[in-house]
Amino acid sequence: xxxxxxxxxxxxxxxxxxxxxxxxxxxxxxxxxxxxxxxxxxxxxxxxxxxxxxxxxxxxxxxxxxxxxxxxxxxxxxxxxxxxxx
Numbered sequence: 001x002x003x004x005x006x007x008x009x010x011x012x013x014x015x016x017x018x019x020x021x022x023x024x025x026x027x028x029x030x031x032x033x034x035x036x037x038x039x040x041x042x043x044x045x046x047x048x049x050x051x052x053x054x055x056x057x058x059x060x061x062x063x064x065x066x067x068x069x070x071x072x073x074x075x076x077x078x079x080x081x082x083x084x085x086x
Contacts, residue, residue, distance in 0.1 A: 008042045011035035015048050029054055043080040050076025 003010050015031030018024040032049035035042055 005034075006038055006047060008035040008039040011038065012042065012044050012048055015045075019048065019052050021052075025052055041083045041086070043084050046076040046080030046083070050074075 003014060011031040012035045015028045015035065018028035018031065019077060029052055032045050032052070036049070037044035039045070
């Protein structure tokens with residue numbers, strides 16, 4: 001799917017679509033991560049990445065999953081709120 005590569009909103013929307021389908025979780029994580037790089041204060045990018053299933057997020061990011069999905073979502077939400085407050 002062609003997209004605007006430096007548009008954080010488009011990246012989050014595509015990430016949500018990938019995450020919803022559960023077939024392209026690596027791409028979902030990649031889009032959420034790119035959206036955070038583009039706009040570190042974009043709360044939905046952190047929340048979207050945190051909402052991906054923990055094991056898939058960790059696989060896509062190259063590390064071992066040691067936390068629950070709930071803890072991962074909490075961590076990403078905290079980062080999002082911190083970014084938005086600065």
